[in-house]
Amino acid sequence: MNDLLEIKDLTIHYVTDGGTVRAVENLNLRLGHGETLGFVGETGAGKTTTALGIMRLIPSPPGVVKSGRIIFDGEDLLTKSEAEMRAIRGGKIAMIFQDPMTSLNPVMTVDKQIAEMIRLHRDVDKAESLKLAGDMLELVGIKRERMHDYPHQFSGGMKQRVVIAIALACDPGLLIADEPTTALDVTIQAQVLELMKKLKQQFGASMILITHDLGIVADICDKVAIMYAGRVVEYADKRALYANPTHPYTIGLFNSVPDLDEDRESLNVIPGLMPDPMDLPAGCAFHPRCAYATSVCSESKPEMMEAAPGHFVACPIRGRERK
Amino acid sequence: MIRYIVRRILFLIPVLAGVAFCVFTLLYLTPGDPAKMVLGEMATERAIQEFREREGLDKPFLMQFANYVYKAVTRGDIGRSYVTKRPVMDEILAAFPATLKLAAFAIVIAIIIGLPCGILSAIKQYSIFDTAAMIFAMIGLSMPVFWLGLLLILLFSVHLRWLPPSGFDTFQAMILPSLALSAQSISMITRMTRSSMLEVIRADYIRTARSKGQKESVVIWRHALHNALIPVVTLCGLQFGQLLSGAILTESIFAIPGVGRLMVDSIKARDYPVVQGGVLFVAVAFSLVNLLVDLLYAYIDPRIKAQYK
Amino acid sequence: MDAPVLKSNKKRGALMEVLFRLKKSPLAMFGFFFIIFLAFTAIFADVLAPHPYQRQNLSHAFETPSKQFLLGTDEFGRDILSRLIYGARVSLQVGFIAVGIALFAGGMLGAAAGYYGGWADNAIMRVMDVMLSIPQTLLAIAIAAALGPGLFNLMIAVGISAVPNYARIVRGSVLSLREMEFIEAARAVGSSDLRIITKHIIPNSMAPIIVQSTLGVASAILNAAGLSFIGLGIQPPYPEWGAMLSGGRQYIRDYPHLTLYPGLAIMLTILALNFLGDGLRDALDPKLKR
Numbered sequence: 001m002n003d004l005l006e007i008k009d010l011t012i013h014y015v016t017d018g019g020t021v022r023a024v025e026n027l028n029l030r031l032g033h034g035e036t037l038g039f040v041g042e043t044g045a046g047k048t049t050t051a052l053g054i055m056r057l058i059p060s061p062p063g064v065v066k067s068g069r070i071i072f073d074g075e076d077l078l079t080k081s082e083a084e085m086r087a088i089r090g091g092k093i094a095m096i097f098q099d100p101m102t103s104l105n106p107v108m109t110v111d112k113q114i115a116e117m118i119r120l121h122r123d124v125d126k127a128e129s130l131k132l133a134g135d136m137l138e139l140v141g142i143k144r145e146r147m148h149d150y151p152h153q154f155s156g157g158m159k160q161r162v163v164i165a166i167a168l169a170c171d172p173g174l175l176i177a178d179e180p181t182t183a184l185d186v187t188i189q190a191q192v193l194e195l196m197k198k199l200k201q202q203f204g205a206s207m208i209l210i211t212h213d214l215g216i217v218a219d220i221c222d223k224v225a226i227m228y229a230g231r232v233v234e235y236a237d238k239r240a241l242y243a244n245p246t247h248p249y250t251i252g253l254f255n256s257v258p259d260l261d262e263d264r265e266s267l268n269v270i271p272g273l274m275p276d277p278m279d280l281p282a283g284c285a286f287h288p289r290c291a292y293a294t295s296v297c298s299e300s301k302p303e304m305m306e307a308a309p310g311h312f313v314a315c316p317i318r319g320r321e322r323k
Numbered sequence: 324m325i326r327y328i329v330r331r332i333l334f335l336i337p338v339l340a341g342v343a344f345c346v347f348t349l350l351y352l353t354p355g356d357p358a359k360m361v362l363g364e365m366a367t368e369r370a371i372q373e374f375r376e377r378e379g380l381d382k383p384f385l386m387q388f389a390n391y392v393y394k395a396v397t398r399g400d401i402g403r404s405y406v407t408k409r410p411v412m413d414e415i416l417a418a419f420p421a422t423l424k425l426a427a428f429a430i431v432i433a434i435i436i437g438l439p440c441g442i443l444s445a446i447k448q449y450s451i452f453d454t455a456a457m458i459f460a461m462i463g464l465s466m467p468v469f470w471l472g473l474l475l476i477l478l479f480s481v482h483l484r485w486l487p488p489s490g491f492d493t494f495q496a497m498i499l500p501s502l503a504l505s506a507q508s509i510s511m512i513t514r515m516t517r518s519s520m521l522e523v524i525r526a527d528y529i530r531t532a533r534s535k536g537q538k539e540s541v542v543i544w545r546h547a548l549h550n551a552l553i554p555v556v557t558l559c560g561l562q563f564g565q566l567l568s569g570a571i572l573t574e575s576i577f578a579i580p581g582v583g584r585l586m587v588d589s590i591k592a593r594d595y596p597v598v599q600g601g602v603l604f605v606a607v608a609f610s611l612v613n614l615l616v617d618l619l620y621a622y623i624d625p626r627i628k629a630q631y632k
Numbered sequence: 633m634d635a636p637v638l639k640s641n642k643k644r645g646a647l648m649e650v651l652f653r654l655k656k657s658p659l660a661m662f663g664f665f666f667i668i669f670l671a672f673t674a675i676f677a678d679v680l681a682p683h684p685y686q687r688q689n690l691s692h693a694f695e696t697p698s699k700q701f702l703l704g705t706d707e708f709g710r711d712i713l714s715r716l717i718y719g720a721r722v723s724l725q726v727g728f729i730a731v732g733i734a735l736f737a738g739g740m741l742g743a744a745a746g747y748y749g750g751w752a753d754n755a756i757m758r759v760m761d762v763m764l765s766i767p768q769t770l771l772a773i774a775i776a777a778a779l780g781p782g783l784f785n786l787m788i789a790v791g792i793s794a795v796p797n798y799a800r801i802v803r804g805s806v807l808s809l810r811e812m813e814f815i816e817a818a819r820a821v822g823s824s825d826l827r828i829i830t831k832h833i834i835p836n837s838m839a840p841i842i843v844q845s846t847l848g849v850a851s852a853i854l855n856a857a858g859l860s861f862i863g864l865g866i867q868p869p870y871p872e873w874g875a876m877l878s879g880g881r882q883y884i885r886d887y888p889h890l891t892l893y894p895g896l897a898i899m900l901t902i903l904a905l906n907f908l909g910d911g912l913r914d915a916l917d918p919k920l921k922r
Contacts, residue, residue, distance in 0.1 A: 337758065338758075338765050341762030341765075342766060345763075345766075349777075349778040352778060353778045461910070462899070464902075465850070465899050465900075465903035466902075467854055467857055467858065467861075467895065467898050469857075469877060470891070470898060470899065473891050474892075477891075564767065568766075568767035568770040571773065572858050572862065576881075590862070591863060602766060606766045606770075609765060
C-alpha cells in the first residue's frame with residue numbers, strides 16, 4: 001500500500017551561537033490515506049519542528065534540515081523548489097496553528113484571509129473567492145453575515161474555526177493541526193475537536209494531530225506516534241498502543257494521566273526532566289530517566305524494532321520482552 | 324467615531340489653556356516693562372501711564388491673563404510686537420507658510436528614505452546593509468541639525484556651488500534645509516520601521532500566510548507591512564509635529580523667514596509678545612497634528628477603531 | 633516573575649551581569665569609553681589644555697592646525713583645542729545636571745502620580761500633558777528666554793523641559809509594580825509609603841530609567857548646544873561647543889575648521905551616549921535574559 005506521507009531519517013537542527021539544538025533526530029514516520037495520526041510528546045520534543053519541516057517552513061536561520069526525506073504522494077518534498085512548495089502549501093498540505101489569537105492577521109477581515117487561500121490555489125476570480133470564503137465560514141459554524149468582521153471581533157473558539165476554514169478551503173490531502181485546542185477553554189476544545197473530526201471525514205483528508213493530550217488522541221486518532229527528544233520512540237495503532245504501551249516513556253506518560261477510578265494520593269510522574277536539546281545524553285536520550293535502563297542504553301542509539309505486527313518501538317529491552 | 328473626535332477636541336481645550344497660562348506667566352515674570360518696550364525709553368511718564376491703562380497692564384495678574392485669553396479666543400488677538408508694532412498673529416501667519424513647507428518637505432524626505440531603509444534592514448537582518456543602516460541611523464540621530472546644516476552648506480554651496488546656501492524661494496534653495504531638518508526623522512523612522520517589521524515578521528499570522536503558500540514578497544508587502552506600519556504612522560505624525568518646531572535652528576541657519584526664525588529674532592530683540600504667541604501657536608499646531616495622528620491611527624488599525632465606535 | 637527584581641544582596645551579581653552583556657556590544661563599549669575619556673578631559677581641563685581658553689592673540693587669528701595650535705585658532709586667535717577641552721566641562725555639566733534635575737523632579741512627580749493614583753495622578757499628569765504639548769526644544773527655548781542666558785539657567789531650562797519624559801516612565805513602572813505581591817507584602821508588614829517608594833519601587837524601576845537617562849544626557853547636551861547656538865545659553869568668552877559653532881559660522885567660507893571641530897565634538901559625544909544608551913537598553917532587557 002502506498003502511504004500518503006512517509007518521513008525517513010529526518011534530522012533538523014537549529015544552529016545558534018550558543019550551540020546546536022537537535023530538534024529532530026533521525027525521525028521516521030508514516031501516514032496512510034485518510035488516517036489520523038496522533039503526534040504526542042512534551043513541549044520541546046520536536047513535534048512542531050517536524051510539522052514545520054513537512055511544510056518546509058522551518059525558520060532559517062537558525063533552522064537547518066540536515067538529512068532525510070519527506071515523501072508526500074510519492075514525491076520528496078525536500079527536493080522541491082520554493083515555487084513548487086508554494087503550490088503544495090495550502091493546496092495539498094494545510095496547517096492549523098496552536099494559538100488562534102495570533103494566527104490571524106489583525107488588520108484583514110476574515111473573509112479576505114480565507115479568500116486569499118482560495119485564490120492562491122484555485123482558478124477563481126475575486127468575487128467568487130469571497131463567496132466561497134463565506135461558504136467556508138458557514139461550514140465551520142460561523143454566520144455568513146460576520147464574514148466582513150476583523151479577527152478581534154471573534155472569540156478564541158470562533159477564531160480557531162476561522163483558521164480551520166482557511167486550512168480546509170482548498171481541500172488539502174493532509175491537514176497538520178499543531179495543538180489546535182491548547183489555547184482554548186475546555187468546553188470550547190470539545191466543540192472545535194468535534195468540528196475537526198467531522199470536517200476531516202467530510203473532506204476525506206488525512207490528518208496529523210499534534211498534542212500532548214492522550215485523551216484527545218484516544219478520541220479521534222487512528223495511529224499514534226510518541227516523540228521524545230527529537231525522535232519517535234513508539235509508533236503503533238491507537239488500540240495496540242493503549243492496550244500495550246511498550247516504550248518506558250510511553251508507559252510513564254500513561255501512568256501520569258490521573259485515573260478517576262483509582263484512589264491515589266499523588267500522580268505518578270516520570271522522574272527527572274526533558275534533556276537539554278543542546279546536550280542530549282549519549283545512547284538512548286531517555287535512559288537517565290528510565291527504570292528499565294541497562295548499560296547498553298547509554299552506549300548505542302536504539303533502533304526502531306517491530307515488537308508486534310505494526311507496533312514499532314525504539315527500545316531494545318522492552319521490545320525484546322514483548323517478543 | 325465622531326463622538327471620539329469631539330471628545331478629543333474638547334480635551335484639547337484645557338491643555339491649551341494650560342499652555343497659554345504657562346506661557347503668559349513666563350512672560351509676566353520676565354524682567355522689563357512692556358510699556359517702555361513699546362513706547363521706547365524716552366516715553367513720558369504720562370504716555371506710559373496711558374498705555375498701561377489702555378492695555379490693561381495695571382490690572383491684577385489673573386485679570387490680565389483672562390483678558391489675554393478672551394482677546395485670543397474672540398478676535399485671534401495675541402498682542403502686538405514691540406518691534407514692528409504689528410499684531411503678533413499677522414507676523415506669525417506671514418511666517419508660517421515657510422515653516423509648514425519646510426516641515427512638509429522634510430517629513431516627505433524622511434518617509435521616502437526612512438521607510439524603505441527600515442524595511443530592507445528588517446528583511447535582511449544582520450546583513451551588511453542592516454549594520455550600515457543602523458550605524459548611519461545612529462549618526463543621524465546624533466547629528467546636531469545646526470552642524471549638519473553648516474556641513475551641507477560647506478559642501479554643496481561653498482565647494483561644489485550646486486545649491487544656494489540660504490533662502491527658501493526656489494526648489495533648489497529648499498533642498499539643503501529640508502535635508503538637514505529631515506536627518507533626525509530619517510533615522511527615527513528607519514529604526515522604528517525596522518524594529519516594528521522585525522516584531523511583525525515573527526508573528527504567527529505571518530507564518531499562517533506562508534502556510535497558505537503565499538509568495539514571500541506578498542507576505543511581506545500585504546501582511547507584514549500593513550501591521551508594521553501602524554506604529555510608524557504614529558511616529559511620522561509625531562515627527563511632523565516635532566519638525567514644525569525643530570525648524571527653529573534650521574531656519575536660523577538657512578535664513579528662512581519662518582516661525583522659528585521669527586521667534587529667534589524676537590528672543591534676541593526681547594520682543595516677548597511674539598515669543599509668547601509663537602510658542603502658543605506651535606503648541607496649538609503640534610496638538611492638532613497629534614490629534615490627526617490619533618485619528619489616522621484609528622483609521623488604519625481596526626482594533627482601535629472598534630474601541631471608539 | 634517577569635520584573636527584573638534586583639534584591640540588594642544580588643545587586644552586585646545583577647550589575648556584573650549587565651556589564652558582561654554590555655561588553656558584547658562593541659558600539660556600546662566605544663560609547664562607554666568615550667564618555668569616560670570625556671569626563672577625564674573635563675575634570676583635568678586645567679592640566680590638559682595647552683593654552684588658556686580665553687587668551688586672545690590677534691596675530692594668530694584664523695590659523696589652521698599646526699604644532700603650536702593642534703586644531704588651529706579662532707577669530708580672536710584663541711586655541712580651539714583648549715576651548716574644546718573646556719567646552720567638554722560645560723557640556724557634560726549641562727547634560728548630567730539637567731538630567732539630574734529632570735530625573736529628580738520627574739521621578740518624584742511620576743512616583744507620586746503612580747503610587748497615589750486618583751486625584752493626584754490626574755492633576756500631575758494633566759500638567760505633564762500641558763508640557764508635552766509644547767515640543768521639547770521649543771519649551772527649552774521658551775524657558776531659557778524667560779530666565780535669560782547663563783550656565784545655571786541653561787541647565788534649568790533644559791532640565792525642566794525634559795521633566796515629563798521621566799514622570800511618564802516612572803509613573804508607568806510604578807503603576808505596573810504597585811499591584812505586585814512584594815509591594816503588598818511590604819505594605820502588610822507596615823512599611824511607610826516613603827519607604828515603599830524609595831526601597832522597593834525605585835530600585836525596581838531602575839532599568840528603563842537608566843536607559844532614558846543615558847539617552848536623556850545626549851538630548852540635553854544637544855538641546856543646550858542648540859540654545860547656545862541661537863544665543864540663549866552660555867555667554868562668551870566661556871567656551872561652549874554650540875556657541876563656538878555659532879561664532880565660527882560667519883567665517884565658514886574661508887575658515888571651516890572653526891565650525892568643523894566643535895560640531896564633531898558635539899556629534900561624537902551624542903553618538904557615544906546614544907550607543908551606550910542603546911547597549912544598556914539591550915543589556916537591561918529582562919526579556920533577553922537567558
